[in-house]
Amino acid sequence: MARLDGKVALITGAASGIGRAAARLFAVEGAIVVGTDIQFIDDDVWRDDCGTESLFVHQDVTDEAQWTAVVARAAAHGGGLDILLNCAGINGAAGGDPPPQEPDVIGLDIWRQVNRVNAEGTLLGCRAAIPLLREGRGGAIVNISSIAAQKGWPVRTAYGASKAVVLQYTRTVARHCAESGWNIRCNAVLPGPIDTPMINPPKGKPLAGGDGRAGADHVPMKRYGDAMEVARPMLFLASDEARYITGVGLNVDGGIAALTVD
Numbered sequence: 001m002a003r004l005d006g007k008v009a010l011i012t013g014a015a016s017g018i019g020r021a022a023a024r025l026f027a028v029e030g031a032i033v034v035g036t037d038i039q040f041i042d043d044d045v046w047r048d049d050c051g052t053e054s055l056f057v058h059q060d061v062t063d064e065a066q067w068t069a070v071v072a073r074a075a076a077h078g079g080g081l082d083i084l085l086n087c088a089g090i091n092g093a094a095g096g097d098p099p100p101q102e103p104d105v106i107g108l109d110i111w112r113q114v115n116r117v118n119a120e121g122t123l124l125g126c127r128a129a130i131p132l133l134r135e136g137r138g139g140a141i142v143n144i145s146s147i148a149a150q151k152g153w154p155v156r157t158a159y160g161a162s163k164a165v166v167l168q169y170t171r172t173v174a175r176h177c178a179e180s181g182w183n184i185r186c187n188a189v190l191p192g193p194i195d196t197p198m199i200n201p202p203k204g205k206p207l208a209g210g211d212g213r214a215g216a217d218h219v220p221m222k223r224y225g226d227a228m229e230v231a232r233p234m235l236f237l238a239s240d241e242a243r244y245i246t247g248v249g250l251n252v253d254g255g256i257a258a259l260t261v262d
């Protein structure tokens with residue numbers, strides 16, 4: 001028996017990177033996957049990747065009204081909802097000439113944009129999904145925070161703050177659901193540098209070298225992670241194997257959290 005047999009998983013940010021890897025993995029593990037993203041994916045490409053039972057829906061996670069429609073559509077498609085992965089995110093550095101983010105110069109526009117997608121998008125997702133998870137068989141939410149929530153990182157001022165919100169909000173959701181007697185767990189992963197389009201954008205300055213090692217000197221394991229290395233811990237947290245785990249932030253960072261000095 002696969003680890004997610006009979007489960008319906010809604011995954012945001014599913015067109016790329018970690019969300020895409022999770023969509024593939026969850027499908028292999030038996031879930032009916034409903035993926036969403038602000039980018040479009042061809043239906044055939046999506047179903048080739050994530051199985052004929054899967055569905056792709058276009059969604060902007062910052063749009064409150066879309067969330068109501070998306071969770072309803074996912075539940076209608078799969079016959080309920082068991083898992084929410086909030087993977088959609090931005091770091092404010094995309095494009096050829098990203099605005100500076102250091103604390104003394106950052107503009108409110110980039111601060112708000114990054115926090116809207118990462119923090120508010122996660123809030124809206126949990127808020128929309130909890131009633132469905134509560135009504136059904138119970139469920140699991142996995143949010144993506146970041147090692148940036150735990151370290152000062154001047155060139156990503158807004159990003160670090162938004163991911164700290166995600167981590168703190170995850171704990172609050174976990175406690176609220178547990179103390180309310182709902183069978184809903186909520187956990188977060190805190191990835192370190194993962195070689196995805198966020199770090200190696202099609203346009204703009206890449207942070208990671210092509211071999212996954214260049215520029216990774218600050219990582220104790222001396223390499224960048226790959227998307228599947230984050231998707232697998234997300235699978236564990238979403239599955240019944242983690243049924244007594246809620247409110248944790250799991251570092252998936254090649255050992256960065258173990259560093260006492262930068």
Ligand SMILES: NC(=O)c1ccc[n+]([C@@H]2O[C@H](COP(=O)([O-])OP(=O)(O)OC[C@H]3O[C@@H](n4cnc5c(N)ncnc54)[C@H](O)[C@@H]3O)[C@@H](O)[C@H]2O)c1
Pocket residue numbers: 012013014015016017018019036037038039059060061062086087088089090091117144145146147190191192193194195196197198199
């Ligand atoms: N790559 C890393 O090093 C790293 C490290 C820590 C945390 N993370 C987090 O992991 C998550 C996935 O990032 P990734 O590395 O796979 O990057 P990615 O850019 O490959 O994927 C992010 C996805 O989110 C989507 N997205 C962006 N804004 C959206 C919106 N408003 N509505 C819906 N979808 C939207 C993008 O289209 C994209 O498909 C993000 O939350 C990111 O902050 C990444």
